Amino acid sequence: MTAPRPPVWPGICANAGLARVFLAGLAYDYCVGYSAIDARLLGLAAFVLRDACRAIDLHGSVAAIDAEFAKTGVTVINSAELSA
Numbered sequence: 001m002t003a004p005r006p007p008v009w010p011g012i013c014a015n016a017g018l019a020r021v022f023l024a025g026l027a028y029d030y031c032v033g034y035s036a037i038d039a040r041l042l043g044l045a046a047f048v049l050r051d052a053c054r055a056i057d058l059h060g061s062v063a064a065i066d067a068e069f070a071k072t073g074v075t076v077i078n079s080a081e082l083s084a
Contacts, residue, residue, distance in 0.1 A: 009035075013044060020045035022051035022082075033065035036074040051078045 013021060021039050021048065032053050039046040040077060042072050048069070056064045 004020040013039070013042075018044065020047065022047045022049060024049040024079075026054050028053035029058075029061040029065040030056060033068065033074075037068055037072050038073055040072045046074045048074060048076045049079045049082075050076050050082075 021036075021044055023036050023039075025032050027033075028048070028050070032048060036046040036048050066076070068074075
């Protein structure tokens with residue numbers, strides 16, 4: 001369940017010297033998920049703020065993206081962990 005072609009933005013982040021990205025929004029199991037995986041594939045640390053996302057959960061898509069996160073090293077956290 002990976003995106004067929006990485007978007008441009010993770011490459012721009014890497015070229016700008018960024019080492020990590022934090023993602024939130026719609027939809028956890030599609031847009032946010034694919035962006036996080038793309039970032040990891042380009043060598044960036046990717047953190048998804050689970051409580052700042054909403055999922056579509058179509059035909060088990062949340063379970064599928066969670067498995068991809070585990071496989072690719074995406075870290076899922078809650079926004080409260082940012083201040084810790």
